[in-house]
Amino acid sequence: MQYIEQFLEMALAERGIAENTLISYKRDLLDFKVFLQKIKTEELKVTSDNIERYINLLSNNGILPRSINRKISTLKNYYNFLISEHYAEYNPVLIVDLPKYQNKLPSVMSVEQIRTLLNFYDNTESIEVVRLNAMIHLIYASGLRVSELISLKLVDMVSGGGSLQVRKSFAVKGKGGKERMVVINDKAKTAIENYLKIREEFCRGKSLKANTFFFSSSSSSGHMTRQNFAQLLKKAAIQSGLDPTNVSPHVLRHSFASHLLEGGADLRVIQELLGHSDISTTQIYTHVQTNHLKKTLKNFHPLERKELI
Template identity: 40%
Template sequence: MTAPASGARWIATFLEAQAAEAGAARNTILSYGRDLNDFASYLQVIHEEFATVSRATIEAYLVRLEADGLAKSTRARRLSAIRQLYRFAYEEGWREDNPAQMISGPGPSKHLPKVLSIEEVEALLEAARDQGRSLPEQIRNRCLMELLYATGMRVSELVTLPVAAARGNPQMLLVRGKGDKERMVPLSPPAREALAAWLTARDAAEDRARIERRAAPSRFLFPSSGKEGHLTRQGFHGLLKDIAIAAGISPARVTPHVLRHAFATHLLQGGADLRAIQMLLGHADLSTTEIYTHVLDEELKQLVLRHHPLATPSKRS
């Protein structure tokens, strides 16, 4: 197959194939696009083309990213996108090699996740009950928080939940995650109660809108009048900051991902199996889940330093 004439067509064809054949999620496609467009801009500056790029050129690009102060995780992601593009180009016959294949990436930095205590999460859940301009909004916000903490869902998974998945007072929810992969997550009694209350309020609002011919029924559990048809990730981020302030917790410490960390860490503290947590989080690799063991390692270290008789200088002469 003849290679596209321009870098823009290389990227567009690759992204189309990822969406149609690989089933990549929308956010993944957007991320690939941003990273490859940055690489394309670099190639334009040095007057090179995708079709003739060498390993040395890609390595020079990575060196420039490091000099610009980009994080290891960002550089690793950029290299991954370039690798995927050239693997696709090789398979399509655009290139006879993959110049990025043998390049060692910087590897993402393993930061310990920020963790909220159980008491802090309880304060957030309590504050969510009164957060909102109306009673239906307060019921919705409580449901959002209960579901997020009970299941460990990613925020994108939460806001795009179809209402059909929540019908019939379910004890588990079917969640569609990264790469269009599905998994089952159990619901706690408080989450089921909050969900039932929200469905009642949501359906009543939709009935009124249908009678008044203001809007067609939504397929989303958390509908919105915006173009996406559901509450956006950005909207939920802003809501979470307001809930954090109401709970007396610094909003800088509270994000949807931090609540996901709290879900996993609190389960691990309670004795849950690491592989079970991997399945609940939808991690493809157990090594991603294992970072939560480092949180417990740090807690055990602090416990020893606080309480072991030999951890502090002896008072004996």
């Protein structure tokens, strides 16, 4: 497959895809390249039968339907690129049947569980816990992706010269470099201000890169890593008396969206706050809300309560 690098350059330049997506594209295409070498077929001679054979191979190797669909989607984009550049005349992916899968509903925490987690760390003097508390407050108040949270820079979060002031709204770049505004509540602002007072403790002796990031650390990236934040969050859940298997950065983001919907927020507003490019991605929260309504009906409607029937 001789046009992979060209395709990746196009995707980066014209579509502005994120680095992780670019890595995923390259991995998918290299996997397919290995398959073509095994069946001794050139990329421009691939047929729909070849694609179906590849899908069957992936399935037999235990690859989940969702992952298979992603890999085939990458191939579809790749062959569309080949057509646009006049390297190929048709897309062999278009008429294949993809494996079916059900969208897994996102896990969410209850409002009471969120309060338990937040209140547990609200009154503490440990600088590590003050930082963690600020991060938990911020992600639940804004619905930030964990990658967006950890890569926030000091200039994103504060304004002013000698006396730094935490912003109540700021811009963040999401997937594909798409920029959106984030607004935080007063409680989150207070937690972030408390962290800002001791932030220098995490910057001493660190590189200039670490000083640039708001949640700086000694990691090679200069900021707290996704893995470290997830581990600290699990520890916080245990100490708060919560089930750690139901507490993660992604669950906090899901909880933010679900609780907004329960409170009556418009789905389009939630879409904008989450940074979803397609409303269909946001609509999964309506299914969560439907399940919540069904459970409420079953528990409280007089004709649903067996002892009254």
